[in-house]
Amino acid sequence: MIRRYSFGTPLPTDAVVCALPAEKGDVPYFTTLRENERVSFTLSLSPEDILFGLGESVRGVNKRGFRFRSWNSDIPSHTENTESLYASHNFLVFFGPSRLFGIYLDDPGAVIWDLGYTRSDTAVITSENGNFDFYLIEEDSLSGLVRTFRGLTGQSYLPPRWAFGYIQSRWGYASEDEIRTVAEEHRSRHIPLDAVCMDIDYMVGFKNFTWKPEAFPDLKRFSTELKQDHLRLVPIIDAGIPAEEGFAQYEEGKAEGVFCKKEDGSEFVASVWPGWCVFPDFLQEKARTWFGDQYRPLLEAGIEGFWNDMNEPALFFTEEGVSEAFARAESLRGSHVDYESMWQLKGSFNGIGNNMNDYRRFFHRIGDASVRHDKVHNLYGAHMTRASADAFRRYDPDRRFLLFSRSSFIGAHRNGGVWQGDNFSWWSHLKMALQMLPGLNMCGFLYSGCDLGGFGSNVTEDLLTRFLQLGVFTPLMRNHSALHTREQEIYRFSTWEMMRDTVTVRYALLPFLYSEFMKAALTDGMYFRPLAFDYPEDTRAVRVEDQLMLGEGCMIAPVLEQNAVGRYVYLPEDMLMIRFRSASDYDLVPLDKGDHRIDLKLNEFPLFVKKNHLVALCAGGESSETLDDRALTVIGRIDRETVYDYYRDDGFSPRPDLQQHLFRISIKPETVCTSTAGVAISKLLI
């Protein structure tokens, strides 16, 4: 059941797809307080209460004990006390012995979530602007509650099947030749690969929708050449458009009036990668259509996937901001510079990026109104994604495109996936990547993953290996790294064969993981879940922070610690452990409910399967297109006939019918062709 409560004058956000009448009276459970524009909701927490949700955010699966701020931020060097990441996902579930409900604040501005931070026994949620819809969702179970919420917000984005392949990316690839080398190094070493990302260096002066003619003399020919090798290109698109006189896009967009304006009606200009840029007003349909149309040359060149970046929007600085910084610095010059003024000096220039003053300098048109950006800041990236997805649907309505974005808001989950933003080559960010996944899934962002290996700083062989072992299971499996960091392609490392073997597991599992993903997406379910969703009565399971349920019957528990050759795992019920080393080399170990210490050498990682559930492996391969997904090895720890409804489709049709694509696999306990008692393996051709 969903109830909507309306506060102030909510602006359209495109987050929900159902219009509900507003309830009268106060929101139940909470004490509501209005102070000037701010509206806050206070609730007492019992020691047993657990909070799930908030999508892309730091800290644990249980969000309790921290203060988050919904404010889309370009903040690569985030640590555990970073309040805002690249996205704002205002859905939170309160789960305890005597309570189960979810809340969604459909608020495009800043929202503060003090979840047992100031006082461990109190949650206070505050809308800074006070114009929003508050949805209260109640169901009998966590899964049911999330499904109801997802019904409210619409079906998750469906990527094409090739988007489940391994993707290699690096900030710095600048030419056909460089990308060709990356492709060849993978193919010659039999490291599976489906796509290569093109970061900003493919463009002419970082200008959107251009590509360097000398480096990519014939992009269509090149993309065709790669496709023949079952590889795809995935270029980046940024939010800003160069404010360069004579640059066609700028002139055209200016003529159409699609860029954000300042209060005086002039265009808002800020520096990002190409230099001075204007910013499409994605909140206007006209601007979205115009922007979407710009993708056409790339689509015509055969591109089938994109990543949208810099769309918080990130702002390096404005002219006003730089002038103010220089003035501040100047005022301190020559004086006896003390500690305070040193901090001011440093701060003067440090603060010029993504500055709140700049976010107050420009406006959006919403209907007839002009709305200052900071009031709707968190919508920007989501509406850029919307512009892109709409364009792809217009250009080729019969094909799914790959699209993932850095910034997002609930609603964008219908149009694209997300990566988890710019992370670091840190073990703590590996753990954070895992812990962020269930929240993202709750909010509908099923197609997601982190920059494997870490974007910033230098990765080590062991860390990249453990990142890849998590990545085997994340729908988006992309190795990505930043300019000036250690080169991070698998083949750069002395232990590349171990890493290749890890990726082969992804390809053996790819049809199965795709099946699990599609079934979750088409039923408003979750691909990754906290254990609490399956075992709400198990007081141990509900607090597990480093294991996730995957699909219908699986659980993952990767190694997240440097130098570890094993880990503890809690099994809420009897399971089968598949300890993978490669697609063809794995152990099958039945383990009973309870705590286990599992040996996991650097090249080993486990997948757990509930009793009387099945996993299907194919023989693997080097690209998603060349996999034979009909020859399956079906594995289960079963004591009765067990079925698995295996989803298969063509991998690209946009509106698949679930029932039509399900193929029922059934095996019986007597199908035992292994020495491990109770484990059935069946070889099937379907």
Place this chain on the structure above:
Amino acid sequence: MIRRYSFGTPLPTDAVVCALPAEKGDVPYFTTLRENERVSFTLSLSPEDILFGLGESVRGVNKRGFRFRSWNSDIPSHTENTESLYASHNFLVFFGPSRLFGIYLDDPGAVIWDLGYTRSDTAVITSENGNFDFYLIEEDSLSGLVRTFRGLTGQSYLPPRWAFGYIQSRWGYASEDEIRTVAEEHRSRHIPLDAVCMDIDYMVGFKNFTWKPEAFPDLKRFSTELKQDHLRLVPIIDAGIPAEEGFAQYEEGKAEGVFCKKEDGSEFVASVWPGWCVFPDFLQEKARTWFGDQYRPLLEAGIEGFWNDMNEPALFFTEEGVSEAFARAESLRGSHVDYESMWQLKGSFNGIGNNMNDYRRFFHRIGDASVRHDKVHNLYGAHMTRASADAFRRYDPDRRFLLFSRSSFIGAHRNGGVWQGDNFSWWSHLKMALQMLPGLNMCGFLYSGCDLGGFGSNVTEDLLTRFLQLGVFTPLMRNHSALHTREQEIYRFSTWEMMRDTVTVRYALLPFLYSEFMKAALTDGMYFRPLAFDYPEDTRAVRVEDQLMLGEGCMIAPVLEQNAVGRYVYLPEDMLMIRFRSASDYDLVPLDKGDHRIDLKLNEFPLFVKKNHLVALCAGGESSETLDDRALTVIGRIDRETVYDYYRDDGFSPRPDLQQHLFRISIKPETVCTSTAGVAISKLLI
């Protein structure tokens, strides 16, 4: 066995206390490479090799898989990829199935430790300057090896017994009244307390050895008043001396020629807290004596403990550095500022602190030579500590003083303790604090601890509680926080009673922990050890990263994760768990060798005791001086008569004789007065 190999022209560092003849030929095990000034040592690592040591440094107990740089740095916002912290402790042990040896690089300049970072199977250790002694230490056991190393470097500092009490600190306490309030809030709520730190605000304009006359009108009277309440004051002393004409210390030190000079012979001046400062050349005995004498007014006011800070030395900036930064900024003004120049702009002022150019601007006198600071950078803090400790010995040779420093080098462990530097209110820093302790102990820094609750950023109730639960066992148990962060004294929180109960456990254990500490210090042993030291043959134990051996027979395993109400613990042998809630409320749970999942609510924390070892608790109290340490409850899981040699002394005499102060406690299995089978409790009066 120790062998010394000499490279270049080593400078005196005061690190070792034994003169060994230099070996001829190459260092065994390593491949030595000389490149210009640099000397590097390369060694292959097997997958099983584990590396212990490096004292104050980030990452795990096992230092493998990262690159460290010995370079004392003022770096509060450190993360897992921070190469340098506040101290340089160049002692590392290689421990594997087929190797056991330690190396110590007595090198006062930068040393790079690539420990399986560039290649996971290779360690490369590089001295940047090439003037150092390389000690190779070999013994049959880890403990023996460390003891031999500690024999080379001399006996650890002995703090007074009151330094094992709980210490409250905060950057911001600025007056008698404020400190009195802190004291009263603790006393009135029966939160035990032994000392209050005075951070920089007690001084007049942050000038060393001064105090604000209006805020502390009679420091001696105030310190006497507090001592009557069994409380002591612990003021901070910084490294820099204000370069202020007419300021007595400056004039005097200038006349004596004790400050560091630039190449042209003029004094080196940089800004730190008081503004422009000069820096005593602590490498000269004359300067140390002069600086040490400055403590006299504070000693005469009854002060018995100090913390030395800012002694990397931290430099906010120099006039030259600021000019260069302004010039860089100016050169970018007006130009079309792009991304690169924005980074340069930010960097120009960001880089002005602790700048390498500044460290090259000044010199030390060593004998007749003038040595540029960067060649001996890592000695500075250690020699400040030496100056202080020598002064205390001169002033009152019959008393131990409390002294702990931010920056250090091996050798300083004979003169003082260390705190682990400026950390954050992060769960990851709680874990890092634990993991740093065994390395510090290996290097002789037994008196150590972190800023409990975290120095920077805002603590939460649960995080402070878990920090305190670690702090119960660290010799230095100090709650410290920074200006502008959440107030962090226990009494500020709604859950203060839970925190108070935690501190009561410290006081119940204080005589026992003091006994364990003194026995370790007086025998060149370790108070905290990796489990590998006790169970080198146990392949599980050697890799445990979140438990530590404590003293002769104990092990700690604190909860390090937010929202956790339990944790896994590995017991390498049968043990007794004491699950503490307060000094008088605890469970006794015998647990057998193996893996265990332990329930530990927020107010609970365990101490494990090996079978046939004993722990002694006193009744506790509110200060170390008012504890009755003769009435003991002795607890053990024993199956034979078991003895504990209990160390007791007056708590302040400087050269205690170990044997003279040992009191043998003996209990027998039949002394069972508990319902828990196999656990003996004996009430003793000694």
